[in-house]
Amino acid sequence: MEERINIASDTVIEFLEQKRYSELKELLNEMLPADIALLFEDLDKAQLVAVFRLLTKDLGADTFAYLDNDSCMKLLDAISDREIHDVFGRLFLDDAVDVIGEMPANVVTRILNNSDPETRHLINEILKYPEDSAGSIMTVEYVNFTKNMSVGEAIAKLRREGTGKETVYTCYVTENRKLIGIVDTSILLASDDSEIIENIMETNVVSVNTLEDREVVTRTFNKYGFIAVPIVDADMRLVGIVTVDDAIEVMQQENTEDISIMAVMEPIEAGYFKTSVFSHAKKRIVWLLVLMISSTVTGMLLQKYESAISVLPVLVSCIPMLMGTGGNSGTQAATMMIRGIALDEVRFSDIFRVVFKEFRISIIVSAVLSAVNFARILIMYYAGWLGEIGGVSVFIVAFVVSAALMLVVIAAKFIGCTLPLLAHKVGLDPALMASAVISTIVDAFAVVIYFNIAVYFIDIL
Amino acid sequence: MEERINIASDTVIEFLEQKRYSELKELLNEMLPADIALLFEDLDKAQLVAVFRLLTKDLGADTFAYLDNDSCMKLLDAISDREIHDVFGRLFLDDAVDVIGEMPANVVTRILNNSDPETRHLINEILKYPEDSAGSIMTVEYVNFTKNMSVGEAIAKLRREGTGKETVYTCYVTENRKLIGIVDTSILLASDDSEIIENIMETNVVSVNTLEDREVVTRTFNKYGFIAVPIVDADMRLVGIVTVDDAIEVMQQENTEDISIMAVMEPIEAGYFKTSVFSHAKKRIVWLLVLMISSTVTGMLLQKYESAISVLPVLVSCIPMLMGTGGNSGTQAATMMIRGIALDEVRFSDIFRVVFKEFRISIIVSAVLSAVNFARILIMYYAGWLGEIGGVSVFIVAFVVSAALMLVVIAAKFIGCTLPLLAHKVGLDPALMASAVISTIVDAFAVVIYFNIAVYFIDIL
Numbered sequence: 001m002e003e004r005i006n007i008a009s010d011t012v013i014e015f016l017e018q019k020r021y022s023e024l025k026e027l028l029n030e031m032l033p034a035d036i037a038l039l040f041e042d043l044d045k046a047q048l049v050a051v052f053r054l055l056t057k058d059l060g061a062d063t064f065a066y067l068d069n070d071s072c073m074k075l076l077d078a079i080s081d082r083e084i085h086d087v088f089g090r091l092f093l094d095d096a097v098d099v100i101g102e103m104p105a106n107v108v109t110r111i112l113n114n115s116d117p118e119t120r121h122l123i124n125e126i127l128k129y130p131e132d133s134a135g136s137i138m139t140v141e142y143v144n145f146t147k148n149m150s151v152g153e154a155i156a157k158l159r160r161e162g163t164g165k166e167t168v169y170t171c172y173v174t175e176n177r178k179l180i181g182i183v184d185t186s187i188l189l190a191s192d193d194s195e196i197i198e199n200i201m202e203t204n205v206v207s208v209n210t211l212e213d214r215e216v217v218t219r220t221f222n223k224y225g226f227i228a229v230p231i232v233d234a235d236m237r238l239v240g241i242v243t244v245d246d247a248i249e250v251m252q253q254e255n256t257e258d259i260s261i262m263a264v265m266e267p268i269e270a271g272y273f274k275t276s277v278f279s280h281a282k283k284r285i286v287w288l289l290v291l292m293i294s295s296t297v298t299g300m301l302l303q304k305y306e307s308a309i310s311v312l313p314v315l316v317s318c319i320p321m322l323m324g325t326g327g328n329s330g331t332q333a334a335t336m337m338i339r340g341i342a343l344d345e346v347r348f349s350d351i352f353r354v355v356f357k358e359f360r361i362s363i364i365v366s367a368v369l370s371a372v373n374f375a376r377i378l379i380m381y382y383a384g385w386l387g388e389i390g391g392v393s394v395f396i397v398a399f400v401v402s403a404a405l406m407l408v409v410i411a412a413k414f415i416g417c418t419l420p421l422l423a424h425k426v427g428l429d430p431a432l433m434a435s436a437v438i439s440t441i442v443d444a445f446a447v448v449i450y451f452n453i454a455v456y457f458i459d460i461l
Numbered sequence: 462m463e464e465r466i467n468i469a470s471d472t473v474i475e476f477l478e479q480k481r482y483s484e485l486k487e488l489l490n491e492m493l494p495a496d497i498a499l500l501f502e503d504l505d506k507a508q509l510v511a512v513f514r515l516l517t518k519d520l521g522a523d524t525f526a527y528l529d530n531d532s533c534m535k536l537l538d539a540i541s542d543r544e545i546h547d548v549f550g551r552l553f554l555d556d557a558v559d560v561i562g563e564m565p566a567n568v569v570t571r572i573l574n575n576s577d578p579e580t581r582h583l584i585n586e587i588l589k590y591p592e593d594s595a596g597s598i599m600t601v602e603y604v605n606f607t608k609n610m611s612v613g614e615a616i617a618k619l620r621r622e623g624t625g626k627e628t629v630y631t632c633y634v635t636e637n638r639k640l641i642g643i644v645d646t647s648i649l650l651a652s653d654d655s656e657i658i659e660n661i662m663e664t665n666v667v668s669v670n671t672l673e674d675r676e677v678v679t680r681t682f683n684k685y686g687f688i689a690v691p692i693v694d695a696d697m698r699l700v701g702i703v704t705v706d707d708a709i710e711v712m713q714q715e716n717t718e719d720i721s722i723m724a725v726m727e728p729i730e731a732g733y734f735k736t737s738v739f740s741h742a743k744k745r746i747v748w749l750l751v752l753m754i755s756s757t758v759t760g761m762l763l764q765k766y767e768s769a770i771s772v773l774p775v776l777v778s779c780i781p782m783l784m785g786t787g788g789n790s791g792t793q794a795a796t797m798m799i800r801g802i803a804l805d806e807v808r809f810s811d812i813f814r815v816v817f818k819e820f821r822i823s824i825i826v827s828a829v830l831s832a833v834n835f836a837r838i839l840i841m842y843y844a845g846w847l848g849e850i851g852g853v854s855v856f857i858v859a860f861v862v863s864a865a866l867m868l869v870v871i872a873a874k875f876i877g878c879t880l881p882l883l884a885h886k887v888g889l890d891p892a893l894m895a896s897a898v899i900s901t902i903v904d905a906f907a908v909v910i911y912f913n914i915a916v917y918f919i920d921i922l
Contacts, residue, residue: 030665034685159650168647169630169688185646186629189620204491222713224495225706227630227688244705245686248712252683255716256800259723263796263896264789272801273811277818281825284793288786292830295785296837299778306774313767316777317760320784320904324756325749328725328897332745335724339717340733350734357738364742369753376757435724435896436789443781 007031009042016050025054033059037066040075049078061090069102070274076107084114093119094139094246097126101136126240134217135210137250138231138240144172145197147180152193158185167243170228173201179230179238181205207232210239214250219344221247258342262335262434264291291440298444305451312392315454318401322446325369326408327439333358333416334438341420341430348425351418358417359410366409370402377401392458400457404450411449412442467496470503477511486515494520498527501536502735510539522551530563531735537568546575554580555600555707558587562597587701595678596671598711599692599701605633606658608641613654619646628704631689634662640691640699642666668693671700675711680805682708719803723796723895725752752901759905766912773853776915779862783907786830787869788900794819794877795899802881802891809886812879819878820871827870831863838862853919861918865911872910873903 015024129135162168173181181201260267264287340346377398420430476485590596623629634642642662668691721728725748801807838859881891
């Protein structure tokens with residue numbers, strides 16, 4: 001990645017200390033807002049304000065949209081009410097709401113008090129939507145046309161009004177506030193000035209309701225490849241749009257959240273290094289505790305077979321392999337489901353198709369695994385690597401372990417594919433039913449299956 | 462999600478059977494290409510071609526860009542050379558390359574033979590770039606200006622040439638083919654006709670080299686929120702652009718791949734249902750086998766402590782808990798690293814910071830877990846739920862298990878955070894070092910730590 005003009009934070013601090021403000025100002029104002037925001041993360045509060053005041057008002061506001069919460073808070077704390085007014089007057093509405101959503105109440109009040117009445121009203125409108133709803137990530141800054149306008153008039157309107165709008169690349173056609181069509185600016189530009197909007201607009205409009213989950217919005221982007229998606233209320237009235245840059249942010253957040261939850265952690269809000277040791281620990285401890293206690297069940301089941309173990313301790317040596325392979329098999333099926341649900345490829349109604357498919361997959365997989373395992377046990381015992389098997393035939397041990405393995409893998413695939421779908425059905429996050437949870441459940445099944453087969457085929461009880 | 466005009470595949474088949482072609486044609490041509498493509502997945506070859514021929518040429522070509530490989534192959538097989546020519550003449554270049562990239566050699570030849578010489582040349586140019594490089598996902602259809610043009614002239618050029626271009630929302634300013642600036646169409650539209658391009662162009666250009674990994678492109682979109690990113694060669698000559706819709710596709714593919722690899726599967730190329738049982742099994746079996754064989758090590762270690770187990774079989778009952786909790790702790794740390802590396806938040810050079818941070822986290826987490834576990838053992842044994850502990854004090858057993866748990870969690874966090882960073886350093890996919898691999902390694906450590914502590918504190922050997 002080429003970043004033509006970009007200065008390191010050390011250089012900035014040096015310039016500040018040497019009071020070479022005008023040089024620094026010139027350099028900074030050549031930089032991109034996202035790069036300046038990254039730079040800010042390494043500065044202390046006094047440096048932050050000093051640098052911020054060297055930026056033009058527009059660049060300062062643009063930079064705000066990219067700041068992490070920490071720098072944002074520091075900066076808001078240090079700048080004047082007038083400066084807050086300037087920043088929030090210039091920020092795109094959705095970016096302003098984004099910033100405000102992460103700030104504590106007193107800072108929010110200060111921002112709202114220093115905003116124009118109209119901006120304040122709009123911000124409050126968006127803040128009213130439930131967290132993670134489509135409404136909460138939209139902006140109300142879009143360009144709209146009426147169907148009777150000519151292309152020439154529309155382009156003139158776009159050129160007049162477009163500056164303050166988040167996107168000018170998709171325009172909306174409304175009638176009595178209802179969304180009746182969409183015009184891509186590319187189509188608009190390619191049409192004759194005398195053409196009427198009604199004739200070039202797309203009337204088969206894909207829109208998302210304000211109250212739907214924001215994931216519905218990202219799925220729409222995924223599916224159709226739009227630049228912006230209109231957000232409508234229950235009466236199909238256009239209330240806002242979500243632009244693709246915000247959708248990408250949401251997509252990555254959702255992916256990070258899913259991945260965290262799949263690894264039994266509550267998602268952290270900031271970056272890895274910015275999150276304190278204590279809050280990392282807090283996000284991780286809950287599920288570790290739950291699963292630790294749950295695994296006691298497996299321990300108690302094992303204890304039930306204590307006498308079998310003391311007669312034939314060699315049985316124990318296959319437990320890690322059975323539990324591990326079972327857990328991994330279940331995890332594979334569960335992961336397929338979790339991702340399938342997230343991308344809207346698999347639904348609860350598919351459950352029978354899924355179970356049948358996973359059953360056939362598990363037959364193939366478990367047959368191969370069992371055959372290899374059977375061979376492994378024969379080889380290792382004949383070579384003496386695993387020591388003696390107190391009086392029991394190697395073939396019987398190999399058979400017991402391999403049969404158990406086959407059943408464990410089949411059970412694991414079944415558990416792995418059904419639990420995420422069931423979780424989704426009852427409104428839980430399917431990502432919860434990933435590796436750790438599935439493994440813990442499969443562990444218990446593995447013990448029961450294994451020892452039942454062992455006790456049945458080997459005369460040890 | 463609202464999809465205003467959309468018909469079910471059953472309806473389409475019904476219309477076809479009743480030969481109600483003109484009605485069907487009318488309905489289809491109101492639909493969006495992405496929806497038609499979805500519809501196609503449920504049709505057989507004859508139905509596919511019949512429906513395809515009812516679409517306008519433009520809609521037909523647009524639909525091609527959204528087709529899955531299966532329908533694509535069926536359709537290409539059934540349509541005439543002339544139709545292939547029409548489709549690929551109309552497709553955006555990057556979409557055409559996308560389609561071609563997935564087709565077998567004979568189909569590719571047929572497509573290229575039926576393309577215009579210029580299109581063929583451009584397709585071949587892009588096909589030359591390495592798989593997963595920035596060059597392989599770019600398009601060469603963009604609008605470029607010279608710096609001396611006026612805004613009026615530029616807008617006229619945009620309106621004249623924009624129709625066949627993939628995006629008209631970011632325009633590029635070149636001089637002797639070198640990229641010297643970027644003009645957002647929004648800025649262009651908001652400027653006076655008499656303004657000169659040089660004065661409104663952004664000269665601090667972010668671009669990506671053709672040969673860099675496509676993930677560098679998606680990261681650029683992530684960071685800056687662009688609509689398109691310019692792709693340049695080593696001499697900063699503009700050779701193409703990547704548009705945001707393609708970047709989103711790549712992002713989701715990369716995420717799906719990461720998630721698959723983290724669950725020890727090779728990523729499947731098509732959707733869950735479209736992939737056959739056999740190829741699902743093939744994608745899953747390799748790592749299951751590797752990890753199954755690896756877990757034998759843990760089994761052999763357990764067998765080393767066979768005598769300890771036969772003296773005190775109760776020791777075995779804590780193994781699932783130790784392995785499970787260790788595996789989960791390690792997975793958490795590993796997942797943090799894998800995601801951090803994917804989002805470019807964590808690098809190999811941070812390894813010491815990471816280890817120190819994870820060490821502190823593991824101290825907190827393991828202290829809590831050990832305390833709870835100590836209490837659990839005391840409570841359960843006094844209540845008699847876990848039966849007798851052949852002559853050893855409950856306190857000693859509780860101490861041994863809790864001390865082992867503490868060390869296992871600390872070791873697991875260390876293994877979990879270092880392995881993905883090391884894998885990344887040596888050029889492996891860090892996602893490989895996720896739950897299953899980490900758990901298998903941690904399992905072996907757990908056994909060694911546990912039995913060494915047990916043997917030391919309890920007089921059993």
